[in-house]
Amino acid sequence: MNLELRHLKVVCAIAETGSVTKAASQLGLAQPALTAQLQRIERTLGGPLFERDRRGARPTALGELVLSRARVLLPAMKGLQDEAARLAGAGSDDTMSRYRIGSIGGPVVGGMVHRLSESQPDAQISTHASYYVDELCNMVLAGKLDYAQVGVCGDAIPSADYGLVWQTIAIDAVCVLMPEDSRFAKGDEIDLAELADEQWAAGTGDGCFGDCFAAACARAGFTQKRLLETDIRGVVDMVESGLALGLCQPTFRPPAGLTHRPLAGAPVRWRQVLGWHPDSPAARIAPRLSEMAIEAYQEVVARNPMYVEWMRAFPHLGGAQAAAGVGEEAVSTS
Structure with missing residues (x-):
C-alpha cells in the first residue's frame, strides 16, 4: 500500500482526539473500519504508531515522527489546493472564466447573476446559499467561492478574522x-x-x-x-x-x-455587502461585480415606491452612496 494524504489525516485525527473511537466519529467512519485502516498504515510504515490502552491512544516514537511530517504536509497541501482553486477561475484582466458566488439569499444575488450572464454569456456561474456569514466567508477564504454577498447589522462589517475585503451594496431600514x-x-x-x-x-x-x-x-x-x-x-x-x-x-x-x-x-438597519479575497483573481473584477450588485439592489428597491419616498428623509440609507463610492469604500478586514 502506498501512503496517501488521507492516511496522514487518519493519524492526525487519532493523535488529536487521543482515541480511535473518537477519531472515527470525527472522520465519519465506523470504528472497526478505522482500526483496520490504521493497521494497514502501520504495516506500510513498519511499526505501531500508537500505544493503545484503556486511557486511549498515545503516539509511539515512530508515530511522533509521522505526525511531525504530517503537520507540515497537510497544511501545505491545503494551501496549494486553495491557491489553485483561486487561480482556476482567472480569465483576462477584466473578466474571469468562472464565477462562484455565495449568498445568504435575497434579490441582489439574482440581479448580479442576471447582469453577469448578459455581459459574459460564456462564463461558468454558480451560486451557493447559506444562512451563515461564517460559512460563506470560510468558503471564500478556502478558495471554494470567489465572492460572498451577505448581510450584517447596519453599523457592522463581517469579522476581521476572515481577512476579506468588503464593499457596501446598500444600507436599509429593517x-x-x-x-x-x-x-x-x-x-x-x-x-x-x-x-x-x-x-x-x-x-x-x-x-x-x-x-x-x-x-x-x-x-x-x-x-x-x-x-x-x-x-x-x-x-x-x-x-x-x-x-x-x-x-x-x-x-x-x-x-x-x-x-x-x-x-x-x-x-435597526441592515447592511448588504459583497466580499472577496484580496489576493484572488476575483479582486480584479470586484469593482465591476460591486456595480452590478448595487444596480441589482436599486432595481429591486424601486419596486417599493413607498419605501423609496420614505427613504428620502434618510440620505444615509439605500444604495446611492454605495454606488458613488465603488472602489473607494471597500474595506479590508485583514
Whole structure:
C-alpha cells in the first residue's frame, strides 16, 4: 500500500482526539473500519504508531515522527489546493472564466447573476446559499467561492478574522412584515414603541441582529418578547396566522395579503455587502461585480415606491452612496 494524504489525516485525527473511537466519529467512519485502516498504515510504515490502552491512544516514537511530517504536509497541501482553486477561475484582466458566488439569499444575488450572464454569456456561474456569514466567508477564504454577498447589522462589517475585503451594496431600514389589514399598516412607518406587546419572527442566521433588535426595543422603552427564528417561509406562515410580526428587508416581496413598513427613525438597519479575497483573481473584477450588485439592489428597491419616498428623509440609507463610492469604500478586514 502506498501512503496517501488521507492516511496522514487518519493519524492526525487519532493523535488529536487521543482515541480511535473518537477519531472515527470525527472522520465519519465506523470504528472497526478505522482500526483496520490504521493497521494497514502501520504495516506500510513498519511499526505501531500508537500505544493503545484503556486511557486511549498515545503516539509511539515512530508515530511522533509521522505526525511531525504530517503537520507540515497537510497544511501545505491545503494551501496549494486553495491557491489553485483561486487561480482556476482567472480569465483576462477584466473578466474571469468562472464565477462562484455565495449568498445568504435575497434579490441582489439574482440581479448580479442576471447582469453577469448578459455581459459574459460564456462564463461558468454558480451560486451557493447559506444562512451563515461564517460559512460563506470560510468558503471564500478556502478558495471554494470567489465572492460572498451577505448581510450584517447596519453599523457592522463581517469579522476581521476572515481577512476579506468588503464593499457596501446598500444600507436599509429593517421593516415590519404584517397583514395588510393590520392597524399598524395605515401609515408609511411604524413607531417601534407601539409594538411592545407583539411577538416577533425573523430569518435565522448568525451575527448580532437579535441583540441589536433587543437593544432597539430597550431604547424604545420595553423588553421584546422572544424572537422566533426560522426560514422565510416560516416567518410568512407565522405572520399570516397572526402568531407574530415579522422582521424583513424592504426589498422583500410579501405574498398576497401581507405588507411591510419601515420602523420610524430606522432604529435597526441592515447592511448588504459583497466580499472577496484580496489576493484572488476575483479582486480584479470586484469593482465591476460591486456595480452590478448595487444596480441589482436599486432595481429591486424601486419596486417599493413607498419605501423609496420614505427613504428620502434618510440620505444615509439605500444604495446611492454605495454606488458613488465603488472602489473607494471597500474595506479590508485583514
